[in-house]
Amino acid sequence: MGKIIDFLFPPICPICGAPCDAHGMMCAACWATFNWIGNPRCHICGYPFAADLDLGPHPMCPVCAAGKNEIHWMRSACVYDDVSRNIMLPFKHAGRIKYRHIMARAMIGLLGDMPATPDLVMPVPLAWGRLFHRGYNQATLLARPIARHLNIAIDVNSVRRKYRSDMGHKSARERAEHIHGVFCVVHPDAVRGKTILLVDDVFTSGATFSELRRVLMRAGARDVWGVTFCRVVHAI
Ligand SMILES: [Zn+2]
Numbered sequence: 210m211g212k213i214i215d216f217l218f219p220p221i222c223p224i225c226g227a228p229c230d231a232h233g234m235m236c237a238a239c240w241a242t243f244n245w246i247g248n249p250r251c252h253i254c255g256y257p258f259a260a261d262l263d264l265g266p267h268p269m270c271p272v273c274a275a276g277k278n279e280i281h282w283m284r285s286a287c288v289y290d291d292v293s294r295n296i297m298l299p300f301k302h303a304g305r306i307k308y309r310h311i312m313a314r315a316m317i318g319l320l321g322d323m324p325a326t327p328d329l330v331m332p333v334p335l336a337w338g339r340l341f342h343r344g345y346n347q348a349t350l351l352a353r354p355i356a357r358h359l360n361i362a363i364d365v366n367s368v369r370r371k372y373r374s375d376m377g378h379k380s381a382r383e384r385a386e387h388i389h390g391v392f393c394v395v396h397p398d399a400v401r402g403k404t405i406l407l408v409d410d411v412f413t414s415g416a417t418f419s420e421l422r423r424v425l426m427r428a429g430a431r432d433v434w435g436v437t438f439c440r441v442v443h444a445i
């Protein structure tokens with residue numbers, strides 16, 4: 210069946226339209242333009258280090274080494290730069306959901322590194338007003354194939370997000386203040402005792418993940434991890 214579909218609809222790269230090996234993949238030329246995050250990276254938060262550094266089997270960034278990072282496992286597939294922004298922004302704001310397969314595939318490639326299989330996959334919620342305006346939550350589109358891959362449930366109902374203005378170009382501290390209190394666990398029974406994998410398109414300062422983790426842990430979650438397609442990388 211797969212062969213017939215490939216014959217009728219040959220797989221093409223969703224970015225440039227060139228033929229590629231399989232549906233849901235990008236071509237090798239496009240793949241080579243991304244700044245993929247590999248080893249060595251912080252084994253807790255996934256912060257990338259220069260490739261020639263030998264940091265042993267469990268590298269740790271200064272933030273995690275100082276115990277200032279609350280999330281115990283966090284990964285991103287690539288660095289947020291001009292290349293990843295060129296698919297991420299249309300995916301998020303212009304309805305280019307065709308990119309979801311290549312983005313989710315890159316994220317699934319990171320999951321073998323998780324400490325265990327989580328109980329739930331949870332896309333970072335969007336405020337209702339934004340969801341209505343946009344028509345979809347881009348994080349949910351990425352979370353569905355991840356939940357399917359892990360063969361676990363996806364939870365899009367247990368947490369609500371209040372509407373707040375955009376974060377814009379705020380500092381890390383301003384972001385943390387801006388996001389405080391924005392999430393509300395409306396079905397604590399669904400998250401109590403559960404290990405939850407949060408999914409989003411981009412990791413910026415970590416303020417959103419920290420705040421969502423805080424409310425989930427307060428509601429009784431066992432642990433909260435995270436995975437995103439790309440990540441803003443500042444020197445630390
Ligand atoms: Zn391509």
Ligand SMILES: [Zn+2]
Nearest residue numbers: 251254270273
């Ligand atoms: Zn770290």
